[in-house]
Amino acid sequence: MNSCPQVEKIVDYCLGELTGREKGNFEMHLKSCEICQRELRVEMAVENELSREFDPGFIENRIKARLQLKQTQDMRSFWLYAFRMAVYGVTAAVAAFVLIPMLLKSLLGSVPNLSQYTQGVGELLGKLAPGNMFIMVLGFCYIAVFVVSMYSLAQIRR
Amino acid sequence: MKSTIDDLENLIRRAQDGDEHAMTGLITIHKALIFTIVLRMTNDYDTSQDLTQETFIKVFMNIRKVKSVEHFKPWMCMIARNLVRDYFRRIKRSNTISFESIKDFHGRSNIEMTRRRMIIQNALAKLTEKDQMLLTLTYYEGMKLDEVAEVMKMTASNVKIGIHRARKRLRKQLEGYEHELLSAG
Numbered sequence: 094m095n096s097c098p099q100v101e102k103i104v105d106y107c108l109g110e111l112t113g114r115e116k117g118n119f120e121m122h123l124k125s126c127e128i129c130q131r132e133l134r135v136e137m138a139v140e141n142e143l144s145r146e147f148d149p150g151f152i153e154n155r156i157k158a159r160l161q162l163k164q165t166q167d168m169r170s171f172w173l174y175a176f177r178m179a180v181y182g183v184t185a186a187v188a189a190f191v192l193i194p195m196l197l198k199s200l201l202g203s204v205p206n207l208s209q210y211t212q213g214v215g216e217l218l219g220k221l222a223p224g225n226m227f228i229m230v231l232g233f234c235y236i237a238v239f240v241v242s243m244y245s246l247a248q249i250r251r
Numbered sequence: 252m253k254s255t256i257d258d259l260e261n262l263i264r265r266a267q268d269g270d271e272h273a274m275t276g277l278i279t280i281h282k283a284l285i286f287t288i289v290l291r292m293t294n295d296y297d298t299s300q301d302l303t304q305e306t307f308i309k310v311f312m313n314i315r316k317v318k319s320v321e322h323f324k325p326w327m328c329m330i331a332r333n334l335v336r337d338y339f340r341r342i343k344r345s346n347t348i349s350f351e352s353i354k355d356f357h358g359r360s361n362i363e364m365t366r367r368r369m370i371i372q373n374a375l376a377k378l379t380e381k382d383q384m385l386l387t388l389t390y391y392e393g394m395k396l397d398e399v400a401e402v403m404k405m406t407a408s409n410v411k412i413g414i415h416r417a418r419k420r421l422r423k424q425l426e427g428y429e430h431e432l433l434s435a436g
Contacts, residue, residue: 131429144392147283149303152278157274157275159308160307160311160312164312
């Protein structure tokens with residue numbers, strides 16, 4: 094069907110990529126070549142269709158309503174997350190300072206004093222280390238959990 | 252041209268401050284561009300409306316990140332493109348378009364015209380996502396080569412080569428349909 098060797102130039106011609114002289118020569122050729130004329134008409138039809146724009150109709154209010162809904166949901170999930178984190182924090186504090194010592198006391202008869210096992214660490218910490226290292230370690234764990242929770246919260250909010 | 256850019260910049264700044272009128276203005280200016288891109292790729296009117304809305308929601312949720320007016324349009328197109336990609340990841344993509352779906356989004360046009368559009372849209376659907384995007388952006392009035400390059404994350408010269416190849420591949424898909432393409436005005 095495409096028996097004209099010049100037909101390959103149609104796309105270049107449509108895209109405006111032929112130089113002045115090439116363009117002139119091609120336009121001269123177009124006048125006498127029915128194959129290229131037909132091909133150009135096909136390309137123009139394609140180009141017309143591709144350059145069409147479609148209107149989605151009046152969507153402005155729907156977008157704003159959905160945006161508001163999304164922002165409300167995000168805010169709600171933020172507060173839910175903050176509440177959950179607070180609950181976790183309180184639970185961790187109760188576990189660290191009340192439940193675990195009570196559990197250990199009921200199992201072992203008394204709250205274990207880990208200072209004997211952590212004397213080396215205690216020496217390293219110097220005067221800062223209290224007698225009961227166990228409580229101190231739990232305290233540090235609690236602070237770590239709290240800091241990580243706050244960091245996650247900040248990330249989610251961002 | 253300068254005043255258009257200034258107006259757009261003003262709208263963006265106001266939208267960044269939460270001005271609803273500015274948001275409406277930005278939607279009105281850009282909705283046809285986003286909808287056309289999405290519709291060309293999905294061939295589904297309802298899905299395209301939904302994805303267009305999603306695009307604008309994402310745009311406004313992140314509008315504070317926009318630093319310069321020149322990057323706004325390409326950035327928005329990129330969001331639309333990513334949402335279409337996500338959509339295709341969720342559903343199995345079909346590359347055949349029905350006469351009815353074309354009629355849906357072309358409104359009340361005559362049968363020959365609708366048929367012609369279906370042929371072209373079917374041919375377009377058989378191309379890769381990249382080719383479709385290149386052709387849609389290039390032929391959409393008002394998109395500059397630099398902007399297309401930014402959306403496609405390509406250099407301007409590669410965009411030119413890409414368009415050329417995509418156009419040839421589209422023409423190949425249209426082989427045998429020439430008579431129908433030329434029969435409708």
